[in-house]
Amino acid sequence: MFKKSKRKIVAAILSVLVLLLCGTFGVIYLASYTEMTNENRELLKQYVDSYTLPGTDMGGFEFAKDRGDKGTPHTKPPMLELSTFYSVATSKDGQILKVDTADLSTYSEDTLKELAAEIIENGKTDGVESKLAYRMADKGEYILVAFLDNTVMLESADTLINYTLIFGGVALVCLLFLACFLANKIVSPLEESYQRQKQFVSDAGHELKTPVAVVNANLELLSREIGENQWLSNIQYENERMSGLILQLLELARAENVTPMMKVIDLSRLVCGETLPFETVAYENGLTLNSSIVDNILVRGNRVQLKQLVSILIDNAICHSDSSGAIFLSLKKEKNHAVLSVVNNGEEIPLEERKRLFERFYRTDTARTGEGAHYGLGLAIARTITTAHKGTIDVRCYDGKVEFIAKLRLV
Structure with a gap:
């Protein structure tokens, strides 16, 4: 970036x-x-x-x-x-x-x-x-x-032009180094601030794990002594939400700060394996999950992160889809890229919001009114993973549908 x-x-x-x-x-x-x-x-x-x-x-x-x-x-x-x-x-x-x-x-x-x-x-x-x-x-x-x-x-004019071209070339080379120096000076404070922010997310996630675990252990002990209690249930619910947030913070920090081990992976089998468990989840939400996966699509990547990428896109489609309808997942080859597409029925996302969808903690108004452990980090993690794999991710809206497209380089 x-x-x-x-x-x-x-x-x-x-x-x-x-x-x-x-x-x-x-x-x-x-x-x-x-x-x-x-x-x-x-x-x-x-x-x-x-x-x-x-x-x-x-x-x-x-x-x-x-x-x-x-x-x-x-x-x-x-x-x-x-x-x-x-x-x-x-x-x-x-x-x-x-x-x-x-x-x-x-x-x-x-x-x-x-x-x-x-x-x-x-x-x-x-x-x-x-x-x-x-x-x-x-x-x-x-x-x-x-x-x-x-x-x-x-x-004389030709000589002047030749000397001008030589001088201009030398001047441009010098100006190139000057421009690089100025660019570093301009961007360095922003880069330093961004690195501090990433470090804060990582440190906060690690520091919060212990108190959340302690709260959870005390809740279990209290529930055994006093039985079912409305107040304990509320604390349990919020503690579980906090645990989910911490888990996503750590996943984001890990995706940004750790260079993953890369190897050749059969993306077709990986996507197929990740799609099957979500068919039940989609059915429970009144949806159907259809897929079209081209065989033998090979990419160089990290298996754990690519599984997480597929899961995030499918889970996002299920959570933000209309109450009934179908979700369509496809994996195909396009020139020298593998193209993973997940389409769901939903309201068109305004252009200004589309530009911010992949920012940390950003959620659309529709997402904010819903329930569940969604904190606006999923798509940020998805973008980090695709960037680490030298790919791209984007969103399109058309005819009452929302489509997320991730492109990864083929082997």
């Missing part, structure tokens, strides 16, 4: 941290990408605005130089000078006028021509194509397609 809680706490902490890391890195990357994209567009715009086809007044491309009031030229834009540009100038009828490869062999003239033709055909003024940011502009007598090499920027 506490291991499951720890796993949930660790999963919750890691989920929050992963979301925070992913959100932070996502925002950083999105902001960086947007800034770089806008900067590339601005650089391409400056390049296109400054470009003049050779043979005109300027005789080719030069960086624009704005002059101040005193005629002193401003410094050339550093990013513009450090960037690598390619360009293709095309006449309106599709004739290639000029291809500028920036004196580099990275992209050939033919490659640039093909890219420019595709861009002109698509009609999109800017975008990215083959690691090249591009901008298309109508320069009047010709169409210019300018390219900005993004290779360095993309490689």
Whole structure:
């Protein structure tokens, strides 16, 4: 139970941290990408605005130089000078006028021509194509397609992503240990309290055995001396109820604190043997006990505890069933589990009560108004036994019936 809680706490902490890391890195990357994209567009715009086809007044491309009031030229834009540009100038009828490869062999003239033709055909003024940011502009007598090499920027982005993944992986491993530490800190007080409660139940059961036995012995002596007496009968009745409660407390403590000896057991024969004595009990209560048991179902478990599990479920069905009707017990295989089911007629148990049925000392209102030695420990013991056998137990309500289902692993 506490291991499951720890796993949930660790999963919750890691989920929050992963979301925070992913959100932070996502925002950083999105902001960086947007800034770089806008900067590339601005650089391409400056390049296109400054470009003049050779043979005109300027005789080719030069960086624009704005002059101040005193005629002193401003410094050339550093990013513009450090960037690598390619360009293709095309006449309106599709004739290639000029291809500028920036004196580099990275992209050939033919490659640039093909890219420019595709861009002109698509009609999109800017975008990215083959690691090249591009901008298309109508320069009047010709169409210019300018390219900005993004290779360095993309490689830098890839490197940043790789380092981020490595850092994120290392950080998550560290956070996993931190989450486990915090989960232990959170759950430890609850686990300690639960262990104290279990120890109290065990100690109280052992301590109460002696006074109850003494009371019972004195009652027998008094009854011999004074004969039948109403007050003695009342004391005897309550003493027997106390003895039953102590017995169930000790059984619960034993099931929780003692690791049972496990061996391969024929569950089919065990269930059949436990069902037979209860047929008479059911008949005395105006009920019939029907069973359907598949043969040769083998599980690894403790014979004493599994007998107790079957007895608790049948006894619970008899005690809480309608005054007349039938109880149906079945044992079958389902995938890799043995499924023990006990069904009785009864009022539907509210969902909130179903969640608490397997708690210690919990009884529904119907159970509280009944008579008998029932203290709300039977189903708690049943859950403890199924948990010790790495199984599960649950309750379902449908069509005026209540069904308890216990699942145990097959051998």
